[in-house]
Amino acid sequence: MEDTGVHLRGVTKDFGAVQVIRGVDIDIERGQFAVFVGPSGCGKSTLLRMIAGLEETSGGKIIISDRDVTDFDPADRGVAMVFQSYALYPHLSVFENMAFSLRLAKRPKAEVKDKVVEAAQILQLTDHLDKKPSQLSGGQRQRVAIGRAIVRDPDVFLFDEPLSNLDAELRVAMRLELARLHQKLGATMIYVTHDQVEAMTLADVIFVLQGGYVQQSGAPLDLYDDPSNRFVAGFIGSPSMNFFNATVEDRTDTGIRARLEGQPDVAFDVDLTAPPDPGATVVLGMRPEHLVVTEGEGMRVTVDVAEELGGVSYQHGTLDGGDPVIFQQTGARHNMHGTVQTVTPQTDRIFAFTPEGDRIR
Amino acid sequence: MTAKQGRNIAFSALVLIAAAIWIFPLYWALTTSLRSENRIVSDAGVWIDELNFSAYIEVLSTSKLPIWYLNSVGTSLIITVIVLITGMMCAYALSQLRFPGRRLLYLVVVASFMVPVPALYVAQFVLMSDLGLVNSWWGIILPQLIVPVVVIVYKQFFDAIPKEMREAVLLDGGGEFTLLFKLYLPLNWGITAALAIITFISAWNNFFWPFLVVTSESMMTIPVGITQVNDSFGVFYARMMALALLAAAPVIIGYLIFQKRVTEAVMISAGVKG
Numbered sequence: 001m002e003d004t005g006v007h008l009r010g011v012t013k014d015f016g017a018v019q020v021i022r023g024v025d026i027d028i029e030r031g032q033f034a035v036f037v038g039p040s041g042c043g044k045s046t047l048l049r050m051i052a053g054l055e056e057t058s059g060g061k062i063i064i065s066d067r068d069v070t071d072f073d074p075a076d077r078g079v080a081m082v083f084q085s086y087a088l089y090p091h092l093s094v095f096e097n098m099a100f101s102l103r104l105a106k107r108p109k110a111e112v113k114d115k116v117v118e119a120a121q122i123l124q125l126t127d128h129l130d131k132k133p134s135q136l137s138g139g140q141r142q143r144v145a146i147g148r149a150i151v152r153d154p155d156v157f158l159f160d161e162p163l164s165n166l167d168a169e170l171r172v173a174m175r176l177e178l179a180r181l182h183q184k185l186g187a188t189m190i191y192v193t194h195d196q197v198e199a200m201t202l203a204d205v206i207f208v209l210q211g212g213y214v215q216q217s218g219a220p221l222d223l224y225d226d227p228s229n230r231f232v233a234g235f236i237g238s239p240s241m242n243f244f245n246a247t248v249e250d251r252t253d254t255g256i257r258a259r260l261e262g263q264p265d266v267a268f269d270v271d272l273t274a275p276p277d278p279g280a281t282v283v284l285g286m287r288p289e290h291l292v293v294t295e296g297e298g299m300r301v302t303v304d305v306a307e308e309l310g311g312v313s314y315q316h317g318t319l320d321g322g323d324p325v326i327f328q329q330t331g332a333r334h335n336m337h338g339t340v341q342t343v344t345p346q347t348d349r350i351f352a353f354t355p356e357g358d359r360i361r
Numbered sequence: 362m363t364a365k366q367g368r369n370i371a372f373s374a375l376v377l378i379a380a381a382i383w384i385f386p387l388y389w390a391l392t393t394s395l396r397s398e399n400r401i402v403s404d405a406g407v408w409i410d411e412l413n414f415s416a417y418i419e420v421l422s423t424s425k426l427p428i429w430y431l432n433s434v435g436t437s438l439i440i441t442v443i444v445l446i447t448g449m450m451c452a453y454a455l456s457q458l459r460f461p462g463r464r465l466l467y468l469v470v471v472a473s474f475m476v477p478v479p480a481l482y483v484a485q486f487v488l489m490s491d492l493g494l495v496n497s498w499w500g501i502i503l504p505q506l507i508v509p510v511v512v513i514v515y516k517q518f519f520d521a522i523p524k525e526m527r528e529a530v531l532l533d534g535g536g537e538f539t540l541l542f543k544l545y546l547p548l549n550w551g552i553t554a555a556l557a558i559i560t561f562i563s564a565w566n567n568f569f570w571p572f573l574v575v576t577s578e579s580m581m582t583i584p585v586g587i588t589q590v591n592d593s594f595g596v597f598y599a600r601m602m603a604l605a606l607l608a609a610a611p612v613i614i615g616y617l618i619f620q621k622r623v624t625e626a627v628m629i630s631a632g633v634k635g
Contacts, residue, residue, distance in 0.1 A: 083528070085523060
């Protein structure tokens with residue numbers, strides 16, 4: 001079968017003296033839903049625009065469907081893009097917006113109509129084909145933008161933060177629609193977002209970017225369960241992972257025993273295959289959902305803000321030593337605001353990092 | 362009566378007085394054109410107490426008014442079309458294309474805006490004369506094709522179109538001409554109409570350049586033609602006013618039809634001209 005995947009080889013991008021993409025290698029297989037995620041300024045949108053051909057590539061190769069498209073014009077790369085602002089043509093009807101690329105390619109009228117009507121059916125836009133974009137709601141505009149991509153029948157769909165202009169409810173609904181659309185079309189899709197929830201729910205494969213590098217890539221749960229550095233550990237998962245400085249007190253049969261710097265009466269056993277020497281400083285990472293309220297010994301947390309979401313609540317507080325802590329409560333209804341709680345991490349759910357941020361395994 | 366109502370009435374009165382002052386010369390031209398030449402000299406009254414159309418009949422039957430109309434319409438239309446097309450393309454290049462010297466070129470356009478047009482008349486006349494274009498439409502047209510304000514206004518509007526729309530067209534397979542004629546121009550029909558109106562009006566009203574470059578009566582535009590009704594026996598006020606009103610008629614009728622657009626156009630160009 002023809003490989004319509006997307007492959008990046010040592011791709012770099014310079015803006016003057018500043019290098020924003022610093023040698024990225026990416027493999028996205030045919031039909032995969034790939035998500036580029038990272039904080040603002042990490043280069044994720046730039047990378048997407050380079051794949052689209054809207055930014056020139058300073059170094060490396062971009063291969064789409066077995067073709068080196070690095071120097072191709074955007075229209076010749078077999079990609080279609082959905083923009084954050086939708087970028088619909090305001091003077092054209094929904095039909096004409098979707099037909100624009102086909103008309104430019106001088107396709108027969110019947111084919112144009114068939115393709116647009118088919119895309120409109122997929123996206124439930126059939127009743128709106130004669131309207132102007134200004135007469136549509138945000139969600140409908142977004143669907144027109146997607147429709148404009150569908151009619152081109154591209155090898156790769158590119159989405160640049162397509163949901164960030166929508167309100168929270170619509171965002172969730174459109175997220176589901178995108179997931180369904182991906183199943184239906186089976187096309188390769190690359191999606192850029194800063195929202196790690198979108199990344200986790202949509203992706204087959206996530207690429208976490210920061211500082212112009214891919215920090216880690218893999219299936220969403222692999223990144224969650226096995227982050228390769230402190231940045232990824234903190235970025236994937238909501239709320240973020242808690243980090244505490246600790247000192248290696250001793251080696252154990254399975255790893256180390258580390259004592260918290262913030263609260264020296266507490267020490268935890270961490271399973272590691274390559275344990276650091278006693279006396280070394282490590283950073284322990286614990287997810288809010290893995291901290292359990294216990295009686296007796298544990299980390300003493302003074303809760304200062306409680307976020308009650310109904311099903312779960314997030315308790316924000318500080319450890320004795322001043323480190324900020326978030327822990328999750330499920331089903332608990334008593335107000336913890338202002339109280340001191342003792343929490344303990346679930347065993348095997350503690351991650352260890354070097355002070356530089358690398359994972360210790 | 363509240364203070365606010367009082368202010369409104371005072372303001373309305375002021376506007377009415379200003380309007381009356383503005384319209385008076387037009388009105389006087391009308392009364393003058395409807396009198397006999399002899400009476401104008403003896404009695405400069407302002408009331409319409411005579412409906413004498415002899416000046417109109419005289420002007421329409423003896424002058425070359427139809428040809429002057431044709432010259433005015435022809436040259437003004439050609440000027441408008443060329444100015445808009447070249448101005449739009451120049452503005453598009455300055456706004457959207459990246460090439461060395463782009464900023465410098467834009468500065469030149471802006472600077473050329475500060476050169477008073479009459480300062481160029483001598484040089485332009487010599488040029489037209491060298492090109493053998495004196496007494497021709499092109500002699501009237503060519504120097505009037507330099508209208509930097511069109512470039513500046515278009516550029517501002519092109520700059521305001523979101524970059525993503527441009528990129529969407531590029532991804533859809535469009536080039537620069539598709540971008541200009543299928544995206545930037547359709548999105549700016551309003552401003553195009555406005556610029557067309559001000560360009561047309563200023564070309565129609567232009568007196569001095571056509572007066573310089575044309576000496577043959579059959580090549581004159583209407584404003585220049587108006588000067589031709591005097592003969593060696595003196596000034597004929599009624600005929601002059603009749604001709605002036607006939608010359609202004611198309612512009613006035615056009616204004617009444619496109620009132621909103623003209624106001625818009627004047628506001629936009631005033632905004633640029635400061």
